[in-house]
Amino acid sequence: MTKSFNPQSYEPGTHPDLPPPAITTGLIGWIKTNLFSSPLNTALTLISIWFLWQILPSSFHWLFTGAVWSAVDRKECWAMMDAPRDGACWAFIRGSLELFLYGWYPEPERWRVNITFFLFGAAVFGALRENIPGKKYWLMFAAVFPFLAAWLLFGGFGLEPVATSKLGGILLTLVVAVTGISFSLPLGIALALGRRSRLPVLRAICVIFIEFIRGVPLITLLFVASTMLTYFLPPGSSFDLLIRVLIMVTLFAAAYIAEVVRGGLQGLASGQYEAADALGLTYWQSHRLIILPQALKISIPGIVNTFIGSYKDSVLVLIIGMMDILGLGRARLNDPDWLGLAPELYIFISLFFFVSCFAMSRYSLSLEKKLETGHQS
Amino acid sequence: MNQDSKNASKSEDSIISICGMHKWFGDFHVLKNINLEVSRGERIVICGPSGSGKSTLIRCINHLEEHQQGDIVVEGTELTEDLKNIDTIRSEVGMVFQQFNLFPHLTVLENVMLAPVWVRKLPRAEAEEQAMSYLERVKIPEQVSKYPGQLSGGQQQRVAIARSLCMNPRIMLFDEPTSALDPEMIKEVLDVMIELAESGMTMLVVTHEMGFATAVAHRVIFMDGGEIIEEQPPKEFFENPQHDRTKLFLSQILHH
Numbered sequence: 001m002t003k004s005f006n007p008q009s010y011e012p013g014t015h016p017d018l019p020p021p022a023i024t025t026g027l028i029g030w031i032k033t034n035l036f037s038s039p040l041n042t043a044l045t046l047i048s049i050w051f052l053w054q055i056l057p058s059s060f061h062w063l064f065t066g067a068v069w070s071a072v073d074r075k076e077c078w079a080m081m082d083a084p085r086d087g088a089c090w091a092f093i094r095g096s097l098e099l100f101l102y103g104w105y106p107e108p109e110r111w112r113v114n115i116t117f118f119l120f121g122a123a124v125f126g127a128l129r130e131n132i133p134g135k136k137y138w139l140m141f142a143a144v145f146p147f148l149a150a151w152l153l154f155g156g157f158g159l160e161p162v163a164t165s166k167l168g169g170i171l172l173t174l175v176v177a178v179t180g181i182s183f184s185l186p187l188g189i190a191l192a193l194g195r196r197s198r199l200p201v202l203r204a205i206c207v208i209f210i211e212f213i214r215g216v217p218l219i220t221l222l223f224v225a226s227t228m229l230t231y232f233l234p235p236g237s238s239f240d241l242l243i244r245v246l247i248m249v250t251l252f253a254a255a256y257i258a259e260v261v262r263g264g265l266q267g268l269a270s271g272q273y274e275a276a277d278a279l280g281l282t283y284w285q286s287h288r289l290i291i292l293p294q295a296l297k298i299s300i301p302g303i304v305n306t307f308i309g310s311y312k313d314s315v316l317v318l319i320i321g322m323m324d325i326l327g328l329g330r331a332r333l334n335d336p337d338w339l340g341l342a343p344e345l346y347i348f349i350s351l352f353f354f355v356s357c358f359a360m361s362r363y364s365l366s367l368e369k370k371l372e373t374g375h376q377s
Numbered sequence: 378m379n380q381d382s383k384n385a386s387k388s389e390d391s392i393i394s395i396c397g398m399h400k401w402f403g404d405f406h407v408l409k410n411i412n413l414e415v416s417r418g419e420r421i422v423i424c425g426p427s428g429s430g431k432s433t434l435i436r437c438i439n440h441l442e443e444h445q446q447g448d449i450v451v452e453g454t455e456l457t458e459d460l461k462n463i464d465t466i467r468s469e470v471g472m473v474f475q476q477f478n479l480f481p482h483l484t485v486l487e488n489v490m491l492a493p494v495w496v497r498k499l500p501r502a503e504a505e506e507q508a509m510s511y512l513e514r515v516k517i518p519e520q521v522s523k524y525p526g527q528l529s530g531g532q533q534q535r536v537a538i539a540r541s542l543c544m545n546p547r548i549m550l551f552d553e554p555t556s557a558l559d560p561e562m563i564k565e566v567l568d569v570m571i572e573l574a575e576s577g578m579t580m581l582v583v584t585h586e587m588g589f590a591t592a593v594a595h596r597v598i599f600m601d602g603g604e605i606i607e608e609q610p611p612k613e614f615f616e617n618p619q620h621d622r623t624k625l626f627l628s629q630i631l632h633h
Contacts, residue, residue, distance in 0.1 A: 278470075
């Protein structure tokens with residue numbers, strides 16, 4: 001046995017830190033502990049490698065090397081392949097991209113949509129990015145963005161008005177999702193605080209609202225928005241289907257956010273409330289400065305989970321005849337030129353949703369890490 | 378509540394006067410007929426077995442707990458349901474908790490500056506200067522940009538004391554301030570409290586640190602079963618307790 005493994009050879013208090021055995025660290029150590037730690041684990045690893053070997057090459061061929069990227073219709077696609085359906089006909093997606101992006105938004109006015117997309121990117125970037133100069137102004141910009149976007153998209157005040165029924169595809173998906181997400185958070189927080197209020201009437205209203213909305217499927221609410229709401233409103237009053245849908249989507253998400261935030265509020269040690277009270281902070285001061293910053297931090301995973309859920313739920317608007325990206329894509333499948341290209345369409349739509357949801361998820365992880373101050377009160 | 382009951386007779390230098398106060402938690406009668414006069418600059422140590430109501434008593438003084446009967450008058454303001462009175466009293470009464478209750482999402486400096494800026498409406502620069510001077514007084518000026526989670530328990534408790542002092546309170550309440558600390562950190566917190574006592578602060582301290590009681594208290598109050606059983610100057614309290622329950626309690630905490 002070597003000297004370093006014999007603790008007796010050091011005087012008390014002089015034992016140095018020794019490096020760990022080489023086999024437990026580095027790439028080899030990782031592979032050993034994660035892939036080949038036991039006979040069962042080794043078998044599973046080998047089966048997985050064999051399985052990937054079977055499916056990866058053919059998938060890769062269909063998706064990329066055998067795929068056709070530009071053609072005018074599916075017949076041309078087939079003609080360019082070794083055999084029909086031997087590869088993906090991405091020309092379909094390319095040819096439909098403009099429709100998928102803008103819906104039926106009038107062509108001469110599409111610059112407005114482009115500006116809206118650009119400003120949306122800027123607002124998201126400015127609001128989420130830390131250490132950005134003039135953070136306060138970025139936040140103010142992000143707060144007015146929804147109203148700015150509404151003006152740009154639907155016109156009025158000097159811009160050519162565009163009917164909301166012209167919205168479709170990714171544009172509609174984003175309008176529904178972004179509205180739902182950005183308005184449901186403040187509303188949800190208010191509902192959560194209301195549900196914990198000491199005022200019985202306020203509390204009852206919040207509980208009834210939350211439980212009612214959560215107890216009903218979103219599709220039902222959308223049907224209410226599209227058909228029944230006209231019966232409840234005074235005769236002769238009409239308000240836009242899109243706005244009705246946006247309200248329902250927002251209320252639906254808010255009910256879920258409220259419960260997530262309430263969980264965060266209850267997860268906070270009561271000492272935090274007491275310390276804030278003992279210092280003489282008012283209800284609003286202690287919630288703004290002490291309680292909500294911590295409760296929202298605890299709730300980030302749940303809030304983002306709800307956001308991702310309501311983002312994907314936005315496709316349900318196709319059931320009441322609104323053509324979001326999924327609805328428009330399905331309609332496009334019936335186009336004689338592109339008949340039967342469902343796999344391409346669904347892969348594209350999946351990718352679109354996956355990229356945005358994954359980005360939200362990663363951002364929330366980095367936010368959690370940033371807000372971690374190493375103390376659970 | 379109790380608007381028409383007569384005010385407790387107040388001597389000129391009385392800063393807290395509690396008269397015939399009762400409190401229940403549901404059916405449980407936790408405080409029974411509490412009468413207590415505290416004069417300005419007086420230092421009182423409250424002890425007693427767990428569940429005797431001692432923490433609840435001092436938490437009633439800044440209305441973290443609500444009393445159901447009797448009067449509590451702090452600095453001439455009577456504690457009622459009136460939120461304005463409660464806020465007035467809270468800004469005059471500092472409190473230090475067993476679990477420190479620092480705000481973990483704020484740095485040490487932000488913790489200490491928060492209430493002066495938002496409650497006292499002090500300008501930031503002034504609040505920061507004041508915060509630094511109190512952090513120096515509790516001997517942690519070099520930790521100001523750390524978060525509470527990065528400090529030891531003793532350091533956190535000293536920050537908590539500085540946070541309360543920054544409101545320039547007339548009264549300081551201590552709710553078992555050293556009970557959650559590792560043994561080697563108790564002294565650093567007690568030293569700060571002794572220094573505070575020497576500066577003439579009115580203090581009500583719930584603690585079992587009998588050395589501290591002997592050194593600084595004017596009076597020791599012994600509570601059991603929600604009642605004040607005995608109150609004496611520390612010397613008499615330790616050497617010549619009157620009640621059997623006090624004797625039993627002292628024998629339990631002093632001889633182990």
